[in-house]
Amino acid sequence: MSIILDKVNYVYSEKTAYEIQALKDINLKINDGEFIGIIGHTGSGKSTLIQHLNGLVKASSGGIYYNGQDIYDADYKLKDLRGKVGLVFQYPEHQLFETTVFADVCFGPRNRGLSRKDSELKAFTALRSVGLSEDYWYRSPFELSGGQKRRAAIAGVLAMEPEVLVLDEPTAGLDPKGRDEILDLVAKLHRERQMTVILVSHSMEDVAKYVQRLIVMNHGSVLYDGTPAEVFAHYRELEEVGLAAPQVTYLMHELRKRGIPANGVATTLEEAKQSIMQAFSEKYSEQKATHWQ
Numbered sequence: 001m002s003i004i005l006d007k008v009n010y011v012y013s014e015k016t017a018y019e020i021q022a023l024k025d026i027n028l029k030i031n032d033g034e035f036i037g038i039i040g041h042t043g044s045g046k047s048t049l050i051q052h053l054n055g056l057v058k059a060s061s062g063g064i065y066y067n068g069q070d071i072y073d074a075d076y077k078l079k080d081l082r083g084k085v086g087l088v089f090q091y092p093e094h095q096l097f098e099t100t101v102f103a104d105v106c107f108g109p110r111n112r113g114l115s116r117k118d119s120e121l122k123a124f125t126a127l128r129s130v131g132l133s134e135d136y137w138y139r140s141p142f143e144l145s146g147g148q149k150r151r152a153a154i155a156g157v158l159a160m161e162p163e164v165l166v167l168d169e170p171t172a173g174l175d176p177k178g179r180d181e182i183l184d185l186v187a188k189l190h191r192e193r194q195m196t197v198i199l200v201s202h203s204m205e206d207v208a209k210y211v212q213r214l215i216v217m218n219h220g221s222v223l224y225d226g227t228p229a230e231v232f233a234h235y236r237e238l239e240e241v242g243l244a245a246p247q248v249t250y251l252m253h254e255l256r257k258r259g260i261p262a263n264g265v266a267t268t269l270e271e272a273k274q275s276i277m278q279a280f281s282e283k284y285s286e287q288k289a290t291h292w293q
Contacts, residue, residue, distance in 0.1 A: 003030040003053060003085075003164070008062035010048055022048040024220040026062070030164075030198070035190050037207035037228070038200045040217030041242040046200050047090070049217065050166050053198070054078075054085035083112055086162035090169040092153035096141035101152045102127070104141055108160040119159075126159040127152075130185060147178035154185070164196040165189065171206065179203075183210055204246045208232065208267035216243070229265040248272045
């Protein structure tokens, strides 16, 4: 499965005094099973971009293809697309609306025409997979904590059994523990279900740790598209557009300036740890060899 965006443009309030071009000639191919991060400053177009992936927003011009089919064809069923490309909004309150969590998670499968029994089975499986305790299943979703609401919102999308999971700032407002729990859950879903995951985030550390590919948006265009190491190698250019690299990347460059041959492209703590240990190991071996000469 793949998603292809071909010269996609989107204009808000087109042909009015308030016209704003949010996307400009976007060309992307999202391959099956990728774990992709999307970053960008406020107003860069990242949220607008992901809303195009399941047809929630229609491009002003250009084409979008899902598994080779043009989603803008007159006979294409967008309802089916939205079952395959599941979008979890930044604020879970925007998609939680039923009287209980369990009823909310059942809604998607029932809306697709499944029987009550099958819908409840899928809801049960989805809620178990996100680790939400059964103690909360029959409570109002608005009684839950921020992290619990996000788990419920993700379960509501998973109950539809999507092939692509898109998450818009899923850790916004959470404490560090809650943030790690949600991202570890997403990584587990990607690993175990081999699903495509697209994560919009403002945290450079998070995307560096979890994603395989990173797309940087700037003023509606794709500025960079590559591995986290490739993208964060442009940390000076990222600063110019209001972004930054993970803190550990700056540390590694500072160590290199001071004569320690650390890996300048390290983007996670684990990569930095391994690089520093290797640098000191090599230095120790050189000193030892010199001593015995």
